[in-house]
Amino acid sequence: xxxxxxxxxxxxxxxxxVRYAYSITTALLLSGATVSLLTGVxxxxxxxxxxDSRMSSVVPRAGAPASFADLTEQLQxxxxxxxxxxxxxxxxxxxxxxxxxxxxxxxxxxxxGQSLGSGFLISADGYIVTNNHVIAPGSRNATVDEIxxxxxxxxxYEAELVGADPASDLAVLKISRREDFPFVEFxxxxxxxxxxxVIAIGNPFGLGGTVTSGIISAVxxxxxxxxxxxxxxxxxxxxxxxSGGPLFDMSGNVIGIxxxxxxxxxxxxxxxxxxxxxxxxxxxxxxxxxxxxxxGFLGIGIRPVDExxxxxxxxxxxxxxxxxxxxxxxxxxxxxxxxxxIVLEVNNREVTREQTLSFLVANIAPGTRIPLTIFRxxxxxxxxxxxxxxxxxxxxxxxxxDPESDQPMPGMGEGSATVEEALGLQVFPLTPDxxxxxxxxxxxxxxxxNAIDPASDAATKGLRRGFVILxxxxxxxxxxxxxxxxxxxxxERDRPALLLRIQPIGQNPAYVPVRLR
Numbered sequence: 001x002x003x004x005x006x007x008x009x010x011x012x013x014x015x016x017x018v019r020y021a022y023s024i025t026t027a028l029l030l031s032g033a034t035v036s037l038l039t040g041v042x043x044x045x046x047x048x049x050x051x052d053s054r055m056s057s058v059v060p061r062a063g064a065p066a067s068f069a070d071l072t073e074q075l076q077x078x079x080x081x082x083x084x085x086x087x088x089x090x091x092x093x094x095x096x097x098x099x100x101x102x103x104x105x106x107x108x109x110x111x112x113g114q115s116l117g118s119g120f121l122i123s124a125d126g127y128i129v130t131n132n133h134v135i136a137p138g139s140r141n142a143t144v145d146e147i148x149x150x151x152x153x154x155x156x157y158e159a160e161l162v163g164a165d166p167a168s169d170l171a172v173l174k175i176s177r178r179e180d181f182p183f184v185e186f187x188x189x190x191x192x193x194x195x196x197x198v199i200a201i202g203n204p205f206g207l208g209g210t211v212t213s214g215i216i217s218a219v220x221x222x223x224x225x226x227x228x229x230x231x232x233x234x235x236x237x238x239x240x241x242x243s244g245g246p247l248f249d250m251s252g253n254v255i256g257i258x259x260x261x262x263x264x265x266x267x268x269x270x271x272x273x274x275x276x277x278x279x280x281x282x283x284x285x286x287x288x289x290x291x292x293x294x295x296g297f298l299g300i301g302i303r304p305v306d307e308x309x310x311x312x313x314x315x316x317x318x319x320x321x322x323x324x325x326x327x328x329x330x331x332x333x334x335x336x337x338x339x340x341x342i343v344l345e346v347n348n349r350e351v352t353r354e355q356t357l358s359f360l361v362a363n364i365a366p367g368t369r370i371p372l373t374i375f376r377x378x379x380x381x382x383x384x385x386x387x388x389x390x391x392x393x394x395x396x397x398x399x400x401x402d403p404e405s406d407q408p409m410p411g412m413g414e415g416s417a418t419v420e421e422a423l424g425l426q427v428f429p430l431t432p433d434x435x436x437x438x439x440x441x442x443x444x445x446x447x448x449x450n451a452i453d454p455a456s457d458a459a460t461k462g463l464r465r466g467f468v469i470l471x472x473x474x475x476x477x478x479x480x481x482x483x484x485x486x487x488x489x490x491x492e493r494d495r496p497a498l499l500l501r502i503q504p505i506g507q508n509p510a511y512v513p514v515r516l517r
Contacts, residue, residue, distance in 0.1 A: 048185050065250065068199055072211050075252055077152045077182035078121045079245060081203040082134055082159070082173075085114055085146040118202035118245030119149070119173065120254065122284070124180035126157075128173040129284055130244030131259055132164045135171050149175050152209060163287030167295065167362075167390070169259055170280055171244075172287040184246065187253020189276035192219050192232060200236045200258055200272075202245030212237040217271070220354045230359055231273035232256045238272035247274040256280075296364035297390035298337075299330020302357055305342060313342065315375055320344040321357045328436075335385035337374070344380065345373035362390060416480045422487045422516050423498070424456025425449055429479055430468055438466055438505060445478045446470040446503065457497075457515040468503040490516065 065071070117134030121127065128149060135147055147159040157175040164171040175181070199213045214236030234247060238258050247256035256274025286293050301324040310317035320342045326333040337343075343351055346360040347370040364370060366389035371382050419427055427447040435444055446468040452459050469477055472486040490498055497515045504510070 048183065065197065068211065068213055071199065071248070071250070071252060072201070075184060075246075075248060076201055076209060076211070078184040079152065079201040079209075080119045080121065080128060081150040081206075081208045082117045082119050082128075082130055082244065083114065083148045083150070084116075084135055084144050085148075086138060086142045086144050088138070088142040116203060116206050116241050117243045118241065118258070120201075120244075120246045121181050121183040122185065123183050126175040126177070126181050127162070127288060128159065128175065129257065129280070130171050130173060131257065132166050132169045132171040134244045135161060135173070136164065136166070147173065149173065150208070151181075163290065163292075165283055165287060165293045166392075167293070168275065168279065168283050170257070170275065170283050170287070172284055184248075184252070184254055186277040186281045187249055187251065187255045189219075189232060189255040189278045192216055192249070192255050192276075194218055197250050198234055198236055198255070199248050200234070200238055200242060200245060200274075201248070202238075202242035202258060204237075204239035204241040206241055210242075214270075220276075230276065230279065230354070230356075231259070232276050234272050234274060235270040236272060237268045237270075239268050242272075253277075294366055295362040295390040296366055296368070296387040297330070298332040298357075298361055298385065299327035299388065300332040300337065301325035302343070304353060304356075313375065314378075315342065318353055320351050320375065331385050331388040335372075335383050337372070337383060337385075338376065340376075342375035343372055344375055345371075347371065348373075361387060366390075416484060418484045418487060419480065420453075422491075423514055424453030424458050424517060425463070426451040427469060427480060427483065438468070440468060440503060440505075444468065444470075444503065445476070447477055447480065447483060456517065461512050461514060463502065463512065463514070464504070466505050469500050470503055470509060471501040472498050474499070474501075487516070 115134065115138055117130060119128045119130035119134070122129055135144065137144055147161065148156055149159045150156045157177070159173040159175050162172040162174050194216050196216045197213065198216055199211060201209070201211050204210050214234050216232055217235050218233040220230050220232075232247065232255065234256075236247070238261055242258045243260070245258045246254040247258055249255045255277050257277075257280050258272060258274045260273050261268060262271040262273070283293055302321040303324050305315070305317060305320045305322055307317050309322060310319075323332070323337055323339055323341045323343065326337060326339060343357055345351060346357055347364060349355065349360055351357045351360065364387050366387055369384060369386045371384055373380055373382055416427065419425055427449055430440070430444065430446050430448045434448060435441075438448070449463060449465055449467045449469065452463060452465060469483070471477060472483055473490065475482070475486055477483040477486065486498065495516075497513050500512050500514055501509055502512050
């Protein structure tokens with residue numbers, strides 16, 4: 001595989017500043033994980049760069065280090081910069097205009113986008129750990145065409161994606177060459193304490209090889225509601241492009257993988273988060289073995305018990321999570337859990353803010369039968385449940401369909417050209433599954449709006465994606481053909497509008513007149 005060295009020029013597209021053709025949140029930093037560097041000695045005699053016997057000579061065991069230079073010099077060769085080249089399909093802004101016809105392109109066009117991040121080598125044969133969001137497509141309409149890894153000495157390699165796990169935001173890449181690569185090793189993040197010194201090495205804003213230092217601000221900090229949302233918090237400066245890079249302790253061990261930041265401005269304000277090594281290492285090993293990561297799943301919507309909920313029920317606060325919703329057919333519903341139950345313990349482990357229900361269940365093997373301690377009707381009781389397998393992130397997104405997002409509406413088929421031309425609406429029959437996700441009453445029948453022309457009268461009248469058309473001119477419309485018949489009848493009678501009965505999301509139905517086009 002061809003290597004490009006530091007002095008070798010790249011083509012114009014390569015050297016342009018990064019410009020995103022899609023939205024990449026600044027909270028996702030694009031950095032890497034933890035490892036240990038190899039010396040260049042022959043095979044069989046190699047020693048990791050962060051081996052304890054070597055680190056003791058460059059890092060004082062007590063107090064603040066006089067300098068991080070020796071430690072940085074030892075570790076930096078194992079930290080890499082990662083670049084992706086992506087193709088992004090975007091809507092032609094001139095579609096339907098004379099300009100589009102003039103240039104012979106009236107449909108979507110493809111443009112090139114780029115992303116950048118960090119990572120680190122964890123083996124001499126070229127395995128690299130990074131964040132999934134560093135190498136994933138930047139939008140639903142994007143595809144990743146190429147992943148390039150640049151080492152500290154400037155050499156570049158085309159990388160192979162070995163495996164990715166979006167739920168934990170981890171990915172493993174592979175690069176190859178005849179010589180061994182420098183690498184680092186994971187450390188024991190379980191012993192990390194608030195106040196410990198740490199350093200982060202990464203590729204912020206494409207600068208490459210940037211080192212920052214700080215301390216651990218907190219351990220096991222939750223920063224979301226996902227199955228693996230437990231992080232090491234640090235004030236070491238982390239910015240966009242650091243994602244996937246390693247967070248090292250003073251022994252040179254990777255104890256975290258820099259992943260995201262909390263910032264009102266998008267820039268670093270001293271609150272960064274790293275995936276702990278104890279969480280990342282088993283996932284990385286699973287991906288390296290070519291297997292997918294399996295996690296436990298109950299199929300419930302939950303919310304932490306806050307002070308007011310605890311006061312209303314007479315239970316201790318900051319313990320337990322309240323069941324907000326149940327997915328039919330999933331383990332929690334099958335075991336008899338109810339909306340309003342408070343789950344206090346999972347498999348005899350307390351549910352707290354630092355040890356969430358999602359985290360506890362995700363770390364239990366699917367098929368395992370476990371006890372849940374719940375609070376219901378003023379007393380504690382035990383419910384046994386067989387843990388299911390967590391669906392993919394894509395399946396979970398569909399189960400929690402958000403009409404305000406651009407994710408595809410589940411179960412939709414071909415649209416109707418007649419309806420789109422007459423009303424500026426793309427509609428599909430409402431299924432029971434979609435009705436549940438849109439929080440529409442069971443038994444509701446009609447046509448759900450999937451897309452709307454912003455220049456149409458329907459948009460002017462406030463119709464939105466996810467609204468359901470119940471009737472048209474007082475006639476039920478449960479199929480697209482029925483709405484087409486009402487449109488045809490209105491046109492035959494020379495009526496310029498339809499009277500639609502609309503079911504908005506979370507509101508009462510209303511009659512809305514919509515003009516035909």
